[in-house]
Amino acid sequence: MTDELTLIGKPLPKVDALGKVTGETKYADDLAMPRMLHAKILGCHYPHARIKHIGTARAQALPGVVAIITGADLPVKYGNLPVSQDETGLAGDKGRFVGDPIAAVAAVDEETAERAIDLIDVEYEELPAFMSVEDVLTKEGEPIQDYGDQGNVHKMVALEFGDTESGFAAADYVREDTFFYQGNTHLPMEEHAVVAHYTADGKLTLWSSTQCPHYVHRALSKALAIAPSRVRIIATPVGGGFGGKSDPLPHEVAAAKLSMITGRPVKIALTREEVFYAHRGRHPVLMWAKTGVRKDGSITAMHFKTFLDGGAYGSYGVASTYYTGALQPVTYKVPTYKFEGMRAFTNKPACGPKRGHGTPQPRFGMEIQLDKIAEAIGISPVDIRRKFVVDENSYTVNHLRITSCALGECIDKVAAASGFNDKHRKLPFGKGVGLACSSYLSGAGLPIYWNNMPHTSVQIKIDRGGGVAVLCGSTDIGQGSNSVLAYTVAEVLGVSLDAIQLTVSDTDLTPIDLGSYSSRVTFMMGNAAIEAASKLKKLIMEAAAEKLQLPVEALAAKNNSIYCIDDERRSLTFAQAAQLAEAKHGGLGAMGSYTPPKLAGPFRGSGVGPSPAYSYSACVAQVDVDPETGEIKVEKIWIAHDCGRAINPLLVIGQTEGSVYMGLGEALMEEQDFRRNQHKIPSLLDYKSLTMMDMPEVETILVEPIDPEGPFGAKEAGQGPLLPVPPAVANAVYDAVGVRIDELPITADKVLKALALKAEGKEPRVGPKGVPSFVFPEPVRVEPHPQAPKLRGA
């Protein structure tokens, strides 16, 4: 099938580009309905406070106010992970961060709703606030949540694969470092919005800018105690998600409840400040890393400790915690590995999944540490990586299955394109280059809630005019999943793109897809689409063969035509063939599904990390550092990405450049910063992210090994390319001016501080001094996978 592809691999425009360019695309906040009410949410005024009483009388009396709800109206807990059912939509017993939703008002217009919010009288009893992991480990006071591993420690993990003690003993050089990766947020251009409409027949419909309509469906059904069949979730076109719209969020629950009470459509459009509070962004992670290598640079043992500042709710945090340990062994051969991680509840907006989910933080530490090790043992940053890249078709020490891997080629190409070897340690003072690599999932191998069903299904119906209706629960959040779905079906059936009609992300109409997260959509939806389209193609080709009196093997389908390969004049149009097939078989419809292979290892916690395939990236950053001001100008980024086959190279390059943009923001300036127990800068102006003026040239090199299980050999591109960017910048800053900034963001004042230390003859480094003396539980000891890299001589 992959011999002569007509659409796959071509730089085609997105199928939904025109609507976005012309403004025809209707986002959730563009929706308006007759009798629609507008609702506003009241956020808690304290970081941690018991809600003793909420007085709504003054607000209720305001003309135009239609309904007011509080936590008392929403008593049922829900959450995305079965182990973290800790949200109710509006907090009932207590508020857990400044901005935590505690009440909502529906009114005839937004301004009235906002005025009513100020008239709600809340009586609080302040509780001690925990604003950091340090607070959680040292401060007394009522825990934020009533569950977790101990006090405010939400989750503890300790795993050891093989004997790291022997591994470190076998090393010629061992080093320990600490790193800190600051929290940051997704910053989608579109602020979240929702319209809920509960109609007289007892049916609730929600139009929402969500990445995961299926999870919103589950959560709303539970929180509002409505049968799933009476809830319909439609994901509107999403103006950027990046993980921030993966959780069912309070405003979705509140709008639904208000519509149920009033019987009228209710809209909630979050303000930018409220988006900062909805958050679910990058966890701030404090890390300790110990790595042992032999003289040649091969790793003998690695030990990581991570401390995650989780915010007030669980969200995906248990998975995030595991992810800070799971993927370290997926890039270079690691024969023994120990991981200890903990996540703390703090009185801040909940952290969760952001592009790279839990893996950019340890990747930052690991790739800087390798750079330091390479220098200490006198080998090049290229060699310490290139020589020890994991083998294709192998397993890692922590039981992750690797299929295709072209990291070696990525390193070679990015080093060659950037002239790395000619520049590293050779550029004038102030200029430098840095290298870093990474890998990422192409879809989580296991579902979020335990079940044996497919992770996605695609349904196709073919009409008598040759039109192809394709239905899937997948959600296009700008990454191009609609386009991938259309290209895939059109390619298999041999029809043009204008024959394809997509219906997506509607829980009433479309088969379930788990959602746009963990870079799963192309891989999983793509395979399901191929399966569905192939089933129909078989029927159509058989009918055509019968009519043309040729064997099926003699036929090909392309350009809306079914024709004889040896004599193209003997042909039928696709529509004619479809009609023949319908006459023969009845209405033409088919379903295809994708279920990942069983990939989990034989230990508790093995559910996080497995993926049917891993993408790989290698990145070189070139920087110019002004030693007088500490200002960093990133001059250019070269990035080679192994995405398997690029379904559409244009979209892959777009995803890669977007990842570089976001990675540079995290590297240089983005900070979810708190002061006096509340978010310091919840606005687009004050929360600093890169502008167009700060964005360097990006040279993307696509490396396309054909993955054996990916659709047309494809893997992922949406998240992986972010990961190597921050450590590449940190390594480049070191190359430029000889200072180590072991924490993000790398700001001018930190560079200047490190340069001052250097001038004083002290260690030229800014970063955390250490990690808390936290006692992790005894690690679960797991035998390495038999096909994992072996510790030589052990």
Place this chain on the structure above:
Amino acid sequence: MLSERGAEAMIVAGGTDLFPNMKRRQFEPKSLVSLRAIAELQRVTGDADSGLTIGAGVTLAQVSRPPVIAQSYPALARAAGDVSTSQLRNTGTIGGNLCLDTRCNYYNQTYHWRKSIGFCMKKDGDICLVAPGGSRCWAASSSDTAPVMIALGASVRLIGPRGERVIPVDELYRDDGKDHLTKAADEILTEILIPPANGLRSVYLKLRRRGSFDFPILGVAVALRLAGDGACAYAKVVLGAVGSRPVVVPQAESILIGNRITPESVESVAQAAARLAKPMDNTDSVLSYRKKMAHVFTARALKEAAGLP
């Protein structure tokens, strides 16, 4: 209209400062008096030889572009072109930028945010959250163009019910974050009068975290005039964003005028500038860094203006 409605009315020109502040309820006017339709406020007249008169309603984009400004008053073109983003420069006016409300990241926040942390004296409260022990407001003057106008020796014309007056831009400001303008609420700033360039060399350098869409966290405006023999005849150094008003560095005049400008004299003025800079912890970045940069940026701006390497 302004005097009739008193404190309940505010002036709007471009609205790029006013409207966001209204949304966050930092400003709660009952009436807005728009100056947009007044054609007389939107003219640039004069030239470098006779001096320039810029109407207060001229947009920042228009100030940043004309050759006469770019060539004869480059610091002004640079400062106007560095304000915010191109979209806002197309709307925001030079008069509005001079009258820009002082900024503080305890104050430029929503009502809910300010209520949660506790209201400050600049709006709805009675303490300063930046320096809670003191009795004054430390919000920072954040205009890019104000330090340049002072360095250029410009004046503003104010028209109000009590008549008309022309005052140096320097006298438009007072060192009080809560009430930083000497302009009365019912006075309208109509035009800015810039003296003849007459060989003036001017430079504006702005510190901010990124290349666009940021207020200054330090601005340094330098204007110098060198006589035929190379001796300095005019010297002004004015700092922005490190106080509640633009900070004039008097040492620039006392050290530089009458002498040739040398690396040593530049260093002395830069040291003086850093001493006078009083950044507070209420903007982006770290205040110690901003103070250090007052030194570096002053030195760089002076060297650039004086043609030193």
